[in-house]
Amino acid sequence: MADVSFSERNAAGEYWLLPEVLHGKDESDPTDFLGLDLLLSPAERHERDLVRQFVENELKPHTREWFRTKPPLRELAQLFGRHRMFGRLVGPAAQTPPAVVFGLQMLELEAGDTAFRQLVSTQDNLVMFALAEYGSPEQRAEWLPRLATGEAVGCFAMTEPDAGSDVAGMRTVARRDGRDWVLNGRKRWITNGVDADVAIVWAKTEEGIRGFVVPTRIRGFSAVDIADKVSMRHSSSTELGFSDVRLPETALLPLASGPRAPLSCTSEARYGILWGAAGAARDCFHAALRRSLERTQFGRPLAAFQLTQQRLAVMCAKVCHATMLAIHLGRLREQGRATAAQLSLGKLQNVQIGLEVAREARALHGGDGITMAFSPVRHMLNLEAVSTYEGTHEIHTLAVGRALTGIDAFR
Incomplete structure (x- = not known):
């Protein structure tokens, strides 16, 4: 390193390498330490900033109250x-392709609270995706427009008291x-x-597992x-019951x-979820730093x-890791190259992070x-709940293991 001027020595007489020696000046931003915004387009950053402003102005002021009393879900859905x-x-x-923009939305919503991200995950990833x-x-014509505006709320009914990830073990039946x-x-x-107006319900039939569109009234x-x-x-987490619910053929x-x-x-x-966990x-890291x-x-x-x-340094590294992984999987998704096992790895890793x-942040408080x-x-x-739903830590570990080895170790 020619022409370098060192300005400090430690007690042993060794030179300290100051930040200005390394890169002119220290411009590290604790809120984006690795400059990950550079991985996003201006349009993506704009969309992200709109959601961040929405969370800061209209959701965060109510988080403590809603954690005690629950938010008015139907009003919240219409606001969303x-x-x-x-x-x-x-x-x-x-939008096409929406993957990274959608992910940034999930990140900002869960930075407010997991339930805000979960509302969109349930409405979009589960209910609307199943219909589409x-x-x-x-x-699709009956439900998608109403779900998109929040006029209608949907739920996705797969998990049972004795069957979660083991879909084949479900006992709900349709004849x-x-x-x-x-x-x-x-x-x-x-x-x-x-609060749902419509439920996507999965049940065993003589033809195998089938899905049904069930109006909740x-x-x-x-x-x-x-x-x-x-x-x-x-x-809201709910136990649903179906007692001789008669559905027309068009409900299938x-x-x-x-x-x-x-x-x-x-x-x-x-x-x-993997984006939300990064949020x-x-x-938590920002709260601990403050x-x-x-x-x-x-x-x-x-x-x-x-x-x-x-x-703080370890927390910063983990937040950067989780965010980079989310962006990378988003880019793969936009190219149509993201696999289910890769999403399992993303969920496994980012929820753990x-x-x-x-x-750590709680302890620092x-x-x-x-x-x-x-x-x-x-x-x-x-996050303790997030680590359980949509596949437990163990289920995703085995999903990644199967992808790596070609051996199914679930049973």
């Missing part, structure tokens, strides 16, 4: 509809009765089921909120047959202690970190 939060992937508002991919023209179908069974942990349909949650408190999703159909929908949801991690700079102990800010800086960062005055504990609780 007015801000074009729904329909980016399918339906009348879809497997529904009839009549089903033919003349030209009709009769549906019986139970579903559990169904997001927004209490039909006779024999019941929905009970699961009230004693400590996680995802902004969001004509293009969905076998377990691949519902699993393809959950794979869509994993894409939104939760980012919000706290460490503002809080004084032993006459110095927490940020002045070496162990605090070590924690989100949990690790949330726990000390005793105050277990209060709702600060966001990390809320993200930590929510």
Whole structure:
């Protein structure tokens, strides 16, 4: 390094390599330490900034209250509809290719709270995707426009009390009765089921697993909120019951047959989840950084202690890792090259990162970190649920292992 001027030495007389020696001046931005905005187009950054402003101005002021009492979901859905939060992937508002823009939307929503991202994941990735991919023209025309505006709320009913990832183990059944179908069974942990206008319900039939479009006001349909949650408190989780629910032949999703159909929908949801987890991690890291700079102990800010800086550096690296992985998978998706196993790896990795960062950030807040005055504990609780739904940590580990080895180790 010719013509380098060192300006400081340490106690041993060795030279310190100052930031200005390395690159002129230290321009590192803690909110985008690696300059990942450079990976985005101006249009993508603009769309991202609109969602960030929406979250900051219209959602974050209510997060503490809603975590205690739950938000008015139907009003929230209509608010999301007015801000074009729904329909980016399918339906009348879809863009092409929307993958990274949609992902950035998920990141910003979950930086506010997981439930905000989950509302869009359920409406778009699960319900609208199922209708667009497997529904009839009549089903799409009836429901997609209303779901895109938030006038209607949908839910996706696959998980049961005794069958989650094991789709073949579901016990809900549909049998033919003349030209009709009769549906019986139970579903559990169904997001927004209490408020939904329509449910996409998966059931066993003599023809294999099939999907049905079920209006929730039909006779024999019941929905009970699961009230004693400590996680995802902004969001409604529901147990659905079907007691001799009679459906016309037109309720059947004509293009969905076998377990691949519902699993393809959950794979869509994993894409939104891996972006959202990066947003939760980012919000926790920023909260920890602010706290460490503002809080004084032993006459110095927490940020002045070496162990605090070590924690912050590790958190920063993890947030950058999660965000880069999300952007890369988004680009693959836009090229039509993202595989289900890659999305499993993304969900597995980013949710784990989100949990690790949330726990570290909570710890840096000390005793105050277990209060709702600060966001990390809320993200930590929510991410415990996210690590379970749309495939547990173990399920995605085995999905990646199968892709690597060609050996199915699920059984």
